Amino acid sequence: MNDERQKDPASLQHIECFTAEDLLAYKTGGLPAKKRSIIFHHLNVDKCPRCREIYYLLEPAPQADLPPKISEKMVQRLKGIRPLRRWLSPPTSLEIGQLWTTSPEPKDARGKPIASIEAALPVVIISPGSGEKSYENVIRVIPLSFDTQYHLEGETLLIHEESPLGYPVLLEIFNERPMLAGNLDEYRGMLEPSVVKRVISARERFLEGNIPQADTSYLAWKQKEMELANYLSYPVNMELFSEEKIHNAFEIPLRQYKKAAEVKGIGLDEISPHVLLETQQFCLAVVQKRDQMLLRLSYNEEDQGTPASLMINGETVSMKTEAPLVYEALLGQVDILPTDVEISGKILDFEFDLFIHFTMDQKQ
């Protein structure tokens, strides 16, 4: 079944692929050495199935006599139809459930361009921060994908008819990440409240660590999706990992929680994650689970075990296995948690020193 899974023709996964023109130039020879080497690598080391297949379909041909006239019938048809109206005035403030395109030239907190990519993907806002579309506001978003055949319950959420974009989309719950709100581009619509509920619920299930079984083709696709969305977090990570210590500080709001006597099991809405570090291999987050504040380490693919070292407020702490690929340590009970917590340590080759300031969530 998985072998029949197709990527969408417009999938961003083809961003690094070459056009038939490039491949034809490789096939016929005479390319500059650098470009030839890049295409060689893509075809033979990355073994891109798309480009390999296109390569074999290519035939060097003299300029063919193709009809010069444009499709008049298409012009007539388009002039005759009433297009789907998607013009939307930008909202006054950012809200959860809004869909936006993103800038292919992300800027840092000072509005200075720091990267440039060929094409940028749309996202749905899951945490709007202060609600301002500014470079100072750090929001959390879930990237959208057109590759609906890669839907995996527990990791992604498929939206069909309810999609405000007019076509089905896949919400990459696994790929949630922080970004600067100023790097949003154009507003594209709002998810229905019922869909927003489904997103929140899917996200909470995912954050609980219930990782579904996935095949290698899905994992390869997922890995690529994560790489493709990295540009969204560059500006946030730049701030986080800059040399000045102050930039490694986080302010995390504490949520009010239900007393154990009031409810039986733990509700999905009682789990709030806040990502501290995110790399290709792992994610380190602070998670409020009702009355507990936890430090959670989750590996993306390969289990690398507990951190080489981990200190919380100067004391060595060990993490416990919570689920496959997931480790946790208790930071404390919400009611008696110190206002400031310092976390330092080393995960894989990554050394960190983080300061967390807990505040009471004023919105509640």
Next chain:
Amino acid sequence: MKAQSGKKPDKHLIQLIRDRCAGVPYDVELYVNTMDTIIKGVYRDLGQVAGGFMGLDLDTFMDYCWSRLEDDKLVYKLADLSYKNDTHFLRYVRKVFENLFREKVSRFSPGFRARQKQVDRVLRVLCVPSCRRFCSCWRLKEFAGKPCSPASLARLSQAASTIPIPRPIATKGTDTRYPPIRDRDMARFLLSVLRAVGGMATHQDMLALITTQFNLAAIHVEQDSEGEDRLGAKDLDEVILGPDHEAMAKEFVKGMNQDMIDIHYCRVAKDYTIAQTAKAMNKSIGTVHNRERAYRRYIAQYFTRGDELMSTEEMSAIMTLVTKYVIAIKEAS
């Protein structure tokens, strides 16, 4: 009322597509013309052979692309990605149409595609490279001096009818719908056909001939994941090299002296140890060591000349070609 972001000179087409999807007035002719031009360009590069006689003519392909764009809302997806500028946008759209072409031809028989690759592989060695590049025909090297005058398909078919087609290899578990044929058997067949028609034929006619001779058009496998997998895995093992690599390998061999050829033949092609090489070359072990060191220096110099920075994989692929040429030299001597 226009869509939200300001129009920049290098984002004219991006804005056009966004306006089209925002439901505001836009230049319909420009939109259709831009897409038509890209679709035709893709068909020109990919459709000549693959589509030419397998039922995918230009009109069908254009209708398919427009149907996917407008009816399946592909254009909205294009409008919901953001691009740095129009150049990147056009490049992206071209790749999308190439993917649509790929979608269409994936329904062709796997046997056709496997055979197409084999013809390409086999004739590349036997034919004049420049003809392949400039006039899209296969011309045998022995006919290089003759004027380019490819035979008609009818003549090719007539010639082929008198030549026995290569017999497939009978292997256990082989799917009878697309049995493998040895490259050397296919080469012998194609060489005989080409010689019989005056040494040259167009790529398209040659593939049309293969399709009828091997009854490939009749085999139409839409979803055969097992077969696709088997072929796919084999495909992935094949290293795809361009003529530049072949030229480099030839240049490399041209720069080798006899000692280097002997060392390469024994140590790489035959995988001999130093001692075995010394015995084969009738030299002392020390001499073999010294010659091998000299050869390594030559390799290092060749691959680090100028600004050319090559990956280990690319060097290794070129050295595989070098081995092939060295074996040919040794076997000819």
